Amino acid sequence: MNTLIAYAGKTGNTAKCARRLAIRLKNVTLIDLNVEEVSPKDFDAVIVASPVYSHKFERSV
Structure with a gap:
């Protein structure tokens, strides 16, 4: 399985x-x-990691 961690x-x-x-x-x-930037369509699984600031994800996420 090809996995993306963004x-x-x-x-x-x-x-x-x-x-x-x-x-x-x-x-x-x-x-x-x-x-x-990356396209998630090229992967079998995608994990997205981001801090949360004032109930919002990092802008680039």
């Missing part, structure tokens, strides 16, 4: 969590949404 954040905590999760899974593509 994350965004300002402090680096979300990136750290996404990297730790990627170590546990196989066939993972890790994308920082603050840096690049």
